[in-house]
Amino acid sequence: MIDHETCRKMLSSLSEYVDGTLEEALCTEIERHMADCENCRIVVDTLKKTITLYRNSAGRGSVPENLRQRLYHRLDLDEFLDL
Amino acid sequence: MINHPPSGTLSLEALRTGDRAEFARMVETYYQPIYRLALRMLSNPQDAEDILQETFLKAYRGLGGFDGRSSLSTWLYRIAINEALMFLRRKHPELVSVDDPVNDGEGEQQPREIVDWCCLPEEEFMSSEAQAQLDRAADSLPASLRVVFVLRDLEGLSTRETAEVLNLSEMAVKTRLSRARLRLRDELSGYFSERLQEGKQP
Numbered sequence: 001m002i003d004h005e006t007c008r009k010m011l012s013s014l015s016e017y018v019d020g021t022l023e024e025a026l027c028t029e030i031e032r033h034m035a036d037c038e039n040c041r042i043v044v045d046t047l048k049k050t051i052t053l054y055r056n057s058a059g060r061g062s063v064p065e066n067l068r069q070r071l072y073h074r075l076d077l078d079e080f081l082d083l
Numbered sequence: 084m085i086n087h088p089p090s091g092t093l094s095l096e097a098l099r100t101g102d103r104a105e106f107a108r109m110v111e112t113y114y115q116p117i118y119r120l121a122l123r124m125l126s127n128p129q130d131a132e133d134i135l136q137e138t139f140l141k142a143y144r145g146l147g148g149f150d151g152r153s154s155l156s157t158w159l160y161r162i163a164i165n166e167a168l169m170f171l172r173r174k175h176p177e178l179v180s181v182d183d184p185v186n187d188g189e190g191e192q193q194p195r196e197i198v199d200w201c202c203l204p205e206e207e208f209m210s211s212e213a214q215a216q217l218d219r220a221a222d223s224l225p226a227s228l229r230v231v232f233v234l235r236d237l238e239g240l241s242t243r244e245t246a247e248v249l250n251l252s253e254m255a256v257k258t259r260l261s262r263a264r265l266r267l268r269d270e271l272s273g274y275f276s277e278r279l280q281e282g283k284q285p
Contacts, residue, residue, distance in 0.1 A: 008193070015261035042199045043268070049201045050268040051236060053208055057217055058237040063118050064128055067135075071114055072107070074136045075143070080107035 006033055007040050018048050093155065098146050106146075110139055113156065116238065117163050123233045124167040126222050134170060138163040153247055160240075160248045164230060171226055192265060196272030200279050207278050220270035224263055231256055232263035 010030055016022040017030050034041045072081050093112065097105035117138055121131035141162050149158060207213060221229060234245045235256070242260075246253045 011193070011265070012258075012261060015264050016257060039197050042197050043194050045199060045201050046272055047264060047268045050271050051264060053213075053217060053271070054221070054232075054236050054267070057214060058239075063115055064132070067118065067132060068114065070132070071110065071136055071139070075106075075110060075139055077103065077107045077110065080104060080111075083104075083107065 004037070007037060010040060011043075014044060014047055018044065018051065095149070095151055095155070098155075099149065101143075101147070106143060109142075109155070113159055114139070116156075117159060120160065120163055120233060120238060121167055123221070123237060124164070124226070124230065125170065126218070130170065134163060134166045137166050141166070157244055157247050160234070160238075161250075164234075164248060168226060168230070192262070192269075194265065194269055194272075196269050196276060198272055198276035198279065200272060200275035203275060203278055203282070207275070207282075213274075213278075216271065216274045220267050220274075223270065224266060228259050228263040228266070231259040232267070235260050236264070 010033060013022055013026055013030065017027060022030075030040075030044075034044060069081060072078055093109055094102075094105055098109060114135060118131055118135045121134040121138075122128060125131050125134065138159065142159060145162070149155075153161075221232065224232060230249065231245060231251075234240045234248060235242070240248065242253050242256050245251075246256045249256070251259075
């Protein structure tokens with residue numbers, strides 16, 4: 001990519017396109033362009049995959065052990081720890 | 084995945100009047116998402132824990148004046164984000180603030196990496212090395228983009244909610260999210276295209 005003028009113009013719309021929030025006329029334009037532009041299709045596919053990977057990783061990792069106890073203690077809420 | 088803790092059962096009235104039991108229920112409801120948010124912003128567990136504690140201390144002092152115009156979660160996120168950004172500014176004064184315009188005249192950064200790595204086997208994406216790469220890429224974003232990306236794509240806030248938390252226009256949220264995602268795509272493409280090459284070697 002991406003010295004092609006259409007590719008350049010489309011780039012700022014791709015994030016909304018993959019969210020499905022882009023207006024229909026622009027979606028059609030992007031889809032028509034992607035049918036002929038392998039590079040833009042790859043950017044869209046890998047952008048979608050990037051977002052999916054991050055969303056899937058969002059709940060990963062637990063909070064440190066005893067974090068809750070330390071927080072309750074700092075907030076003077078020890079009496080509510082077992083509730 | 085995405086997590087909006089239910090706040091409907093918390094009594095704003097009790098919280099405003101300083102009811103300790105109700106405050107403890109609020110802490111219980113929100114401490115995990117607030118900690119995750121702080122960790123995503125600061126990338127350091129001890130710093131994130133400090134921000135978590137500071138957020139609830141500030142919240143306790145501020146609840147009396149909380150007018151309920153935004154939701155409780157939006158209000159808490161806002162306190163946590165402000166604390167995290169203040170921390171970052173103290174530690175790295177050279178970093179841009181969330182209020183700075185993000186080179187709006189320059190348009191999007193052009194993609195550097197055009198390799199279709201979506202076809203890699205799923206275990207490539209699940210490896211601890213790949214997950215560490217995801218973290219590194221997110222950490223490399225400037226704070227003004229990272230905060231939008233964390234709220235929208237990791238915490239699952241809507242554009243409107245993110246705009247409210249950060250006191251930005253919805254258009255600014257969309258622009259920053261777009262730039263954050265394109266940068267992350269580029270960063271990950273560098274890594275995953277190497278994995279693809281290695282997989283092809285005999």
